[in-house]
Amino acid sequence: MKERAVRVGRPSPLIGVVCEPEIIDVQRPAVLIFNSGVMHHIGSCRLSVKLARSFSDIGILSVRFDFSGIGDSNTRRGNGSFSKTAPLEAKEIMDYLQAKRGIKKFVLYGLCSGADAAYETALIDERVVAYSQIDAYCYKTPRFHYQYYKAKAFKIRCWVNLCKRLMTKVSSIKSYFVPKEDQKENEYLEPVSYIRSFPPKEDLRVGLSELVSRGVFMNIIFTGSEDDYGYADQYRESFKKVKFESYLDLHYFDKSTHIITHPDHQLKVVKTITDWLSYVVSQLENER
Amino acid sequence: MTPFFFGESKNQLYGVLHPMQAGVKKPAAIVLCNPFGQEYMRSHRAYRQLAIMLSKQGYDVLRFDYRGTGDSALNLDQVNAHDWIDDIGVAIDEVKDIANVEQVNLIGLRLGGLLAASACTQREDIKSLILWDSFVSGKQYITELESQIEGEGLLSVNGELNSNYKNKSGIINFNGFSLSSDLQKSMKILNLMKMKFSGKKSIFNIISHEEAISFSFIEYMKEKNNFQSELIDAPHDWNYVDKYGGILLPQPIIQGIVNRLG
Numbered sequence: 001m002k003e004r005a006v007r008v009g010r011p012s013p014l015i016g017v018v019c020e021p022e023i024i025d026v027q028r029p030a031v032l033i034f035n036s037g038v039m040h041h042i043g044s045c046r047l048s049v050k051l052a053r054s055f056s057d058i059g060i061l062s063v064r065f066d067f068s069g070i071g072d073s074n075t076r077r078g079n080g081s082f083s084k085t086a087p088l089e090a091k092e093i094m095d096y097l098q099a100k101r102g103i104k105k106f107v108l109y110g111l112c113s114g115a116d117a118a119y120e121t122a123l124i125d126e127r128v129v130a131y132s133q134i135d136a137y138c139y140k141t142p143r144f145h146y147q148y149y150k151a152k153a154f155k156i157r158c159w160v161n162l163c164k165r166l167m168t169k170v171s172s173i174k175s176y177f178v179p180k181e182d183q184k185e186n187e188y189l190e191p192v193s194y195i196r197s198f199p200p201k202e203d204l205r206v207g208l209s210e211l212v213s214r215g216v217f218m219n220i221i222f223t224g225s226e227d228d229y230g231y232a233d234q235y236r237e238s239f240k241k242v243k244f245e246s247y248l249d250l251h252y253f254d255k256s257t258h259i260i261t262h263p264d265h266q267l268k269v270v271k272t273i274t275d276w277l278s279y280v281v282s283q284l285e286n287e288r
Numbered sequence: 289m290t291p292f293f294f295g296e297s298k299n300q301l302y303g304v305l306h307p308m309q310a311g312v313k314k315p316a317a318i319v320l321c322n323p324f325g326q327e328y329m330r331s332h333r334a335y336r337q338l339a340i341m342l343s344k345q346g347y348d349v350l351r352f353d354y355r356g357t358g359d360s361a362l363n364l365d366q367v368n369a370h371d372w373i374d375d376i377g378v379a380i381d382e383v384k385d386i387a388n389v390e391q392v393n394l395i396g397l398r399l400g401g402l403l404a405a406s407a408c409t410q411r412e413d414i415k416s417l418i419l420w421d422s423f424v425s426g427k428q429y430i431t432e433l434e435s436q437i438e439g440e441g442l443l444s445v446n447g448e449l450n451s452n453y454k455n456k457s458g459i460i461n462f463n464g465f466s467l468s469s470d471l472q473k474s475m476k477i478l479n480l481m482k483m484k485f486s487g488k489k490s491i492f493n494i495i496s497h498e499e500a501i502s503f504s505f506i507e508y509m510k511e512k513n514n515f516q517s518e519l520i521d522a523p524h525d526w527n528y529v530d531k532y533g534g535i536l537l538p539q540p541i542i543q544g545i546v547n548r549l550g
Contacts, residue, residue, distance in 0.1 A: 005291035015291050017359050040332050045464030224448050261451035261464035
């Protein structure tokens with residue numbers, strides 16, 4: 001394995017690290033590893049580095065990089081939102097790898113905002129043959145609502161909290177309870193440049209159908225931190241009209257935090273995604 | 289700004305060089321020494337901003353990742369604090385070559401301060417050392433971590449598996465990063481009050497909140513005429529974890545360091 005630092009694009013280059021396997025097969029896809037939130041390209045708890053090196057062990061080249069304005073990449077001029085600029089910047093990275101290495105197929109990986117960017121990029125670029133997401137867009141189902149309210153119905157604490165929330169709305173008591181030191185902390189916090197907004201479910205259904213008809217493989221992992229996700233098959237059930245068949249590899253790590261802080265979950269995530277990537281590569285090779 | 293790998297080919301370190309941008313080139317370069325774990329994640333932006341501001345003052349500045357962290361080679365269970373002190377030495381040699389200078393200033397935040405101070409005692413080419421909310425000892429750091437995980441159950445209030453715990457092998461897992469027993473042991477040996485600094489180096493101790501002031505350390509160092517300490521009130525919750533990887537930018541301290549070296 002060899003790693004190289006790269007600067008892609010001008011005049012304000014995107015900074016990244018290419019992780020190369022011992023032997024590079026340009027017929028195999030390369031993986032683009034996206035930022036999560038405002039964390040720089042090593043990823044939450046260094047997860048992106050672990051993934052990149054695991055991919056290298058199975059002969060897959062990857063690049064982990066910073067979108068403009070995140071990590072080591074400078075901001076770029078223009079007033080496009082992250083959801084608009086991220087796919088375009090991802091295309092730049094793909095163009096770079098295609099020009100420099102001759103690689104023409106790509107797999108995308110992202111957590112949270114990175115997951116959103118992976119989906120949006122896949123929609124606009126047919127070189128994307130697969131993507132892996134952690135805590136992707138998700139939508140509640142009737143079963144979710146049933147499980148959610150059933151769990152709370154018999155908990156006195158939930159009723160107490162509900163009363164408190166109702167009282168807060170009436171009397172605006174909450175605003176008096178922000179400690180002064182918290183206000184000061186906020187003043188020195190870098191504001192998040194991207195506020196997650198889930199698209200209408202029908203838009204996602206259309207998008208997913210299009211991707212499935214293109215033969216795009218999807219690996220999606222939901223964690224227990226995703227408030228709107230409550231059981232393993234919820235995603236599939238949310239989109240019953242989408243014929244995922246074997247294109248969707250869905251997992252639910254209900255005990256995991258959103259940024260995968262537990263070491264056992266980190267190992268599990270790396271293994272799950274690497275195994276899936278191996279499967280995708282073998283499927284692509286069979287298609288050739 | 290140039291990202292690059294340097295050092296031994298089998299154990300490469302990742303660094304980002306900020307070459308001097310304006311004015312008169314300073315005769316000494318700067319190496320920034322990272323804190324550990326989630327503190328490193330949360331301070332990444334602050335360090336970047338500090339490096340940019342210092343480069344505008346005429347300094348060549350190198351930020352880098354220790355082995356087992358960031359983009360550098362190896363995993364955390366393969367390294368210890370002595371390796372990290374060696375890595376600081378490699379970074380110093382690298383920036384001296386690139387910048388064509390004979391001396392370097394070291395800046396270290398939290399554990400980075402302790403590591404930078406250790407490197408400082410081993411070399412004659414350090415012009416100054418800036419400690420930013422540094423631990424006085426590695427033992428203090430480990431004790432702080434252990435006190436934060438004490439009493440935590442298997443599951444958090446949200447039903448998630450608790451990520452902050454000490455396992456049966458003695459490994460401390462904290463906010464997504466694991467400290468092996470070897471790493472902890474090597475950290476515990478480090479103690480600012482047992483280090484011998486030569487009189488030529490200037491040492492500047494910046495503290496962001498009164499609770500962090502170690503009067504015993506300040507008393508110990510005060511006798512040396514090259515030591516100064518200053519309280520600059522600023523946010524310091526480097527271990528806070530949220531869904532976005534919230535970034536802390538304590539501007540008063542960043543500006544205070546720039547003013548100090550400018």
